[in-house]
Amino acid sequence: MKRRDISGTLLFILFLFLCNACQDFLNIDPPVSEIISETVFIDDRSATSAIAGIYSQMMSTSAFAGFDIGFYCAMSADDLMLLISSNEQIQFQNNSLAPLNEALLSSFWEPGYRYIWYANSVLEGLANSNGVSPEVKIQLLGEAKFIRAFCHFYLTNLFGSIPYITSTDYRVNAIVAKNSQAEVYDKLIQDLLESQRNLSDAYITNGRVRPNRGTVTALLARVYLYAGDWSNAEVEATKVINDSKYQLEGDLNRVFLADSKEAIWQLMPVNPGYNTFEIDYITRGSSGGLSLTNELLNSFEANDSRYDNWTSSWINSNATVITYFPFKYKVASLNQPITEYNTIFRLAEQFLIRAEARAQRGNLTGDNSAESDLNIVRNRAGLNKVAAVTQTEFLDAILQERRVELFSEWGHRWLDLKRMNKADITLGQLKPDWQLTDVLYPIPKHEIDKNKNLLPQNEGYQ
Template sequence: MLYFNSHKKVMLSLLLAGSVFSSCKKLVEIGPPTTQVGLDQAFASDATATSAVLGVYNASATRDLLFPLSEMPGLSANELQNNVSSPSFDEFKTNSITVTNSVVAVNLWAYSYTTLAQANAMMEGINRSKGLSPAVRNQLLGETKVWRAFINSYLVNMFGDVPLPVKDDPLSNATLARTPAAQVWSQIITDLAEAQSLLTDAYPSTLRTRVNRQVANALLARVYLYQKEWAKAETAANAVINSGIYTLNKDLNTTFSNTSNEVIWQLATLTGISTYTTNRDANGGSYAAAPGTIPAVTLTDTLYNSLEPADRRKTSWVAATDIGGQNYKIITKYKLRVLATGTTTGNEFNVMLRLAEQYLIRAEARAQLGNLAGAVADVDSIRSKAGLPQLDNSITQPALLLAIEKERKAELFGEWGHRWFDLKRTPAVAGGGKTRADEVIGGMRPATWTSTDALYPIPDAQRVANPALTQNPGYNR
């Protein structure tokens, strides 16, 4: 059964206002489907349909996913540490997550399915509408397919087999069994390929805050990488890199500004301050805090110490700060915590995708395909902006793949769970059917780590409500 907040029913009047959800925290079952008359009214014109689809971007459930999708996998990977003791959070940092974990149940599962429900409702409205111009119809349908693919890619990465709702039918969706992960990945690829054909390179908004064709390409490159389809990953990353739209940002201090040409996609905020820094104290759940106050989440010493001494990211994106006699590695990719005196808006949003990842995707794909020189060139593009020397051109393939893993760790820390997903998907150096997660996390946390911890548990409340849901291995205890 899929759950969301009691005021989070899909109501067209609120969708048209660009917001669907309230802050009420009481969980109830999804109500009946939106009436067909309501959908027809919402999608009667280009303007009203666009406003409805923007509700997916602006909904609180969508935005409530942002920080947890970076924080929770980051805790699992020993990339991040939480500095406020919480049973639900502590379970992630020891890889001992229980089936009743509230963060898994609400933030990772319920909010994901709420956003999927919205995307499916929007597709239904777009497909039924007789009043949309072809260009707007294609744009909006492409956007919602990208959103669905994005959310599904996180669900399948976190949980493995998951329910796969593809229709606007909440009552039937509430009793879906888990779809095998391979089929979920196939649906993700289908959605992104269809989005490619529907979208153009032109952004329909300022500051790249809505989806264009290159967003679909960038996500497709990531998906193909995760699926070990190296040639397709290289082709998709090539499309983004060679589009002529984006460039790597040489100034690390402005990489995450909302005018950075490295940004492929970002979600706007009303204040111009990122969700990652908005909450201002240890209880707020962010990377930032008032001076002298410990942020809720910081970088671990393990990851910080793994950065090369001359790496500019170590000083531009991290502030090693003594607070109360202890040193904390505060993540400073986003620079704004509050607005400057005399200003009414900042210049940072929430970066969803950026060009640096595409270079690293292409590097790994090239290395796997035997194009070591091309892979080295891509890695060096990232190392150069970090002030680091180039890789040795005589590097072997195994050493190069480890160098790429290390570069991804240094470049993408604190962003979207990359480190966790990289460790889970990469075979162990020692082989034996293990993964890098077994080697790295198992080595750090031998008392609590088991290979089955690579997948999170299906929330127990969901299984009670929907008996068709099975549990992941290792959690039937």
């Protein structure tokens, strides 16, 4: 797959600008915004380089978009456990987070708001530019608003009430107050609707590495589902499902490849020698860094091909299994050809979103129902039709199907348990120190110390 045509000089300028400007999200010097408006947005090529630089930043580290959301959230839930760890990491697994935990800042809050700041810089730069053509400007506005919404979506689902940042002005950001999650959803839905209007159905590059309208629609379907807007969740998921560009891969080993027909949005690796971060960390050490939990392994039905294709194991010299690990991404060796991309949205999730929305609306069985959508995903995995009858049984079946289909991907299990009010009953039985207030991570103390308007701290933390 061809890499995007990006000006090396402008990317270098942008890289220096981004690194220097965003070292401290709440303390950005005012002259910096002049660099991006006057230097970077001089024409279509340079403006496109600016947005491409954000995607490169997102894949240059494991933080936030690289792997950490999937890694830490799966530990906070019941899908992954540590084999080699630090006190910082074990706090996520034990749901005993301290506001001083460095990963809260370095893996979530800081990179999430840094990418938001980048997106806002693009939006402001485009607004002040006369050199970018109308067609390219509309495209880039759509991408920047999508990135802003995407990052806020994860931040609010991890931390609850958060600031929704739409400016690069350090004076505003230094004293910004929190928005409720309902307010955050309203704002990011507005961003997504505007992005949806701006972007085209077609991907504008080789591969699915820059968002198109389908990407925005996929996130919009998820947001509506999380917000309990079942009707709109079904409508948006149906738009993606009906788009012939997207097809479930019959071969499970093709789902996470760079040319997967199931992929809706992917991030392209940028670090020399690496495909994705996930398999490198998981297989680190003599028996790996992470293990699938027995609870997850035991949740697979007999003959589920996802168990055979998406899990693997370490075996010792006596041919005894030591541990199991996720095996969705398979290229662990350095300096291998780039064949796997970090897959953020894929079609199977859209079927599960629509199944849940239909179940919540009472459309349980028959054609075009929760049952039919659920069975499409199950059939791909080699399973029989779902045996659910009542609405409660269907919702439980969907939660289970989401677990075995989406495990270790993008925090799905953790976020599902929380939004479906299953975290307390599920994790309370597994984790001795579990408290209901653990469903939210604490806001990093470092940020509260700088901005008292981020108070109160989330309940259960000091």
